[in-house]
Amino acid sequence: MIVVESARIADAQAIHELVTHWADRGDMLHRPVAEVYESIRDFKVARIDGEVVACGSLHIMGPDLAEIRSLAVRENVQGKRLGAAIVEACLEDARMLGLERVFALTYRPGFFERQGFRLANVMEFPQKVWNECVRCPFFTDCREVAVVLDLGGKDEAVPVVQAVDRSS
């Protein structure tokens, strides 16, 4: 059975291993396990029979912008729309939060274009470039491509718990 849901703290090691697998091959940036724990609430995972086989995170960058990071699907289950499902789960959160734009820096721009993103200039995201990219060892020779999806930020948040007015 395939389930896509928010990550739990017990998933952090499996997420770290998945990201490390692709980072070692140069497909994404490494994320120290401590950073995975710190940002576990940002992560979505896909499980097959309970085992984490894909992950990705939505990292808020500012009042109108979030980044999809650490999108990784285990090699033997690629092509089953798990990557697309993780992106959609991140976008659902972004819409619920009222964010206007979601971007990614990626070596797989074609995948993101299939999910509705458009190619962008990384300088559309100066907060990313001047806060984080400048500290990256690949800053002067970055081959990642920026992609962005405009959400409009108009969707209203769906209350999880309906408040009850007992004053009257």
Ligand SMILES: CC(C)(COP(=O)(O)OP(=O)(O)OC[C@H]1O[C@@H](n2cnc3c(N)ncnc32)[C@H](O)[C@@H]1OP(=O)(O)O)[C@@H](O)C(=O)NCCC(=O)NCCS
């Ligand atoms: C890129 C990656 C996340 C895609 O995940 P996936 O589960 O294999 O892809 P999906 O099955 O969800 O693909 C959804 C759609 O995107 C297309 N697609 C997948 N990878 C693609 C690529 N590299 N280029 C163009 N299109 C791609 C699929 O054909 C499919 O198209 P469809 O809507 O016409 O059916 C996965 O291959 C991966 O983890 N790669 C290694 C790590 C990596 O590069 N991560 C991205 C860094 S940001």
